[in-house]
Amino acid sequence: MAISKVIIVGAGPAGCVLALLLANAGITVDLLEASDKLDDSPRASFYPWPAVRELERAGLLPEVRERGYVVSDGVSWRKVDGTLMARMDISAVPFDRRLHGLPLGKLLALTREHLDRRPNARIRYLHKVSRIDQSEKSCARVFADTPDGEQVFEADYIVGCDGANSTIRRALFGEKFPGRTWDEQIVATNVYYDVAKHGWGQGAFIVDPQHFALVALLQKDGLYRVSYGEKVGLTREEYAARQPEKFRTILPGSPGPEDYKLVSLNPYKIHQRCAQSFRVGRFLLAADAAHLCNPFGGLGLTGGLVDVGNLFDCLNGIHQGLADDSILDRYNEVRREKYLTIIDPVSSQNLRHLLQDPDVALKEDPLFQNMDMLKDPEAVAKLVTGINDIMHDFTKEYKQSTETSVETSKTLATAEVNMLLASD
Numbered sequence: 001m002a003i004s005k006v007i008i009v010g011a012g013p014a015g016c017v018l019a020l021l022l023a024n025a026g027i028t029v030d031l032l033e034a035s036d037k038l039d040d041s042p043r044a045s046f047y048p049w050p051a052v053r054e055l056e057r058a059g060l061l062p063e064v065r066e067r068g069y070v071v072s073d074g075v076s077w078r079k080v081d082g083t084l085m086a087r088m089d090i091s092a093v094p095f096d097r098r099l100h101g102l103p104l105g106k107l108l109a110l111t112r113e114h115l116d117r118r119p120n121a122r123i124r125y126l127h128k129v130s131r132i133d134q135s136e137k138s139c140a141r142v143f144a145d146t147p148d149g150e151q152v153f154e155a156d157y158i159v160g161c162d163g164a165n166s167t168i169r170r171a172l173f174g175e176k177f178p179g180r181t182w183d184e185q186i187v188a189t190n191v192y193y194d195v196a197k198h199g200w201g202q203g204a205f206i207v208d209p210q211h212f213a214l215v216a217l218l219q220k221d222g223l224y225r226v227s228y229g230e231k232v233g234l235t236r237e238e239y240a241a242r243q244p245e246k247f248r249t250i251l252p253g254s255p256g257p258e259d260y261k262l263v264s265l266n267p268y269k270i271h272q273r274c275a276q277s278f279r280v281g282r283f284l285l286a287a288d289a290a291h292l293c294n295p296f297g298g299l300g301l302t303g304g305l306v307d308v309g310n311l312f313d314c315l316n317g318i319h320q321g322l323a324d325d326s327i328l329d330r331y332n333e334v335r336r337e338k339y340l341t342i343i344d345p346v347s348s349q350n351l352r353h354l355l356q357d358p359d360v361a362l363k364e365d366p367l368f369q370n371m372d373m374l375k376d377p378e379a380v381a382k383l384v385t386g387i388n389d390i391m392h393d394f395t396k397e398y399k400q401s402t403e404t405s406v407e408t409s410k411t412l413a414t415a416e417v418n419m420l421l422a423s424d
């Protein structure tokens with residue numbers, strides 16, 4: 001069955017990348033976005049290989065590298081006074097498999113530039129989906145509040161990429177979003193401060209139950225992401241008032257406000273949650289609408305981008321007549337399993353490493369017991385490939401599995417996008 005249209009609810013990074021993949025393959029796609037613009041609050045910034053692979057398939061990678069950067073320096077773990085606890089040597093990790101850095105706002109702007117050049121993709125701003133209807137067997141429907149009143153939109157499939165508070169997930173499952181919320185709170189800031197002159201390199205974690213933090217270069221021009229632990233339950237203003245003292249405590253050189261330029265500050269609650277299914281009939285869930293994890297280790301959007309890359313292969317397989325609709329049940333099974341068995345435990349462990357007394361951690365935590373391994377470039381290169389297990393190749397589940405591969409589907413997509421652009 002050729003797909004005549006897919007609707008994506010939510011033009012965040014997951015929704016935009018899915019739209020681009022589908023549009024590149026010649027599938028018409030409508031993005032319904034509640035806001036009047038793309039959300040550039042300081043969230044995702046670092047992408048390991050599974051996410052980079054999907055950005056590459058969407059045709060974004062050369063500009064991601066140009067506008068962002070590829071880390072050249074190993075990450076370190078430090079005490080809050082700056083004492084080095086361990087450093088990971090990434091010198092043997094091939095360039096294209098290293099962490100890529102690009103602030104979410106810039107990734108969204110880039111994706112939007114590409115979408116604007118696709119005649120078969122459209123972002124409809126100020127379209128807030130409020131309810132769904134799948135009583136029709138032949139299509140799915142959503143109702144959106146728009147500047148012209150409530151409007152109904154229909155498509156063969158509707159994908160909820162509408163983030164942590166997903167209306168689509170709530171419409172399917174009510175308030176149930178199984179999992180847990182951490183007792184810890186984080187505050188994410190973007191700041192210009194000369195961390196490099198203190199020898200901390202491009203990325204450092206601070207191990208401390210109260211002042212756990214990430215300090216990482218965000219852009220080549222010296223913008224850093226500083227995310228740190230905070231007391232739960234304060235207002236944004238209270239977090240902002242406490243920020244100078246936090247920076248004095250956690251940043252090298254104990255800077256005062258005159259030493260840096262704060263660009264943004266946003267508090268976030270952190271969760272580990274997974275929806276009970278990522279598919280109900282013609283409705284699908286992906287990325288934060290489907291699952292959440294804490295941001296230490298950069299697995300949130302990474303898992304989301306792998307979801308949408310997988311979902312693209314499933315929908316494209318249906319569109320090309322290479323798969324039937326049951327492949328979407330497999331999408332649900334595989335992506336939930338990847339979250340539950342890899343993303344949730346690994347991201348939880350990433351945060352637990354930071355929440356300890358650093359002296360106890362040095363004695364008892366296997367991460368710090370294995371310091372020789374962290375210093376061994378070949379062992380580190382092997383270690384970082386572990387996260388590739390969150391990937392899955394759905395083209396191998398197509399009917400002609402021996403003849404069809406990701407490369408075939410990529411070639412099809414590229415051929416069609418060239419035709420579309422040629423007709424611009």
Ligand SMILES: Cc1cc2nc3c(=O)[nH]c(=O)nc-3n(C[C@H](O)[C@H](O)[C@H](O)COP(=O)(O)OP(=O)(O)OC[C@H]3O[C@@H](n4cnc5c(N)ncnc54)[C@H](O)[C@@H]3O)c2cc1C
Nearest residue numbers: 010012014034043044045046129163287288295300301302
């Ligand atoms: C501090 C912090 C740092 C992070 N760092 C990383 C990192 O380095 N690497 C990483 O991989 N992940 C990271 N993450 C996680 C990452 O930011 C999220 O996983 C990602 O933004 C989720 O993308 P999304 O497209 O699913 O949802 P969102 O980005 O939340 O986008 C959802 C979109 O849907 C729209 N929407 C919502 N409701 C409706 C509706 N009813 N109708 C229409 N539109 C609607 C919203 O306006 C929004 O535009 C971080 C998160 C935080 C908080």
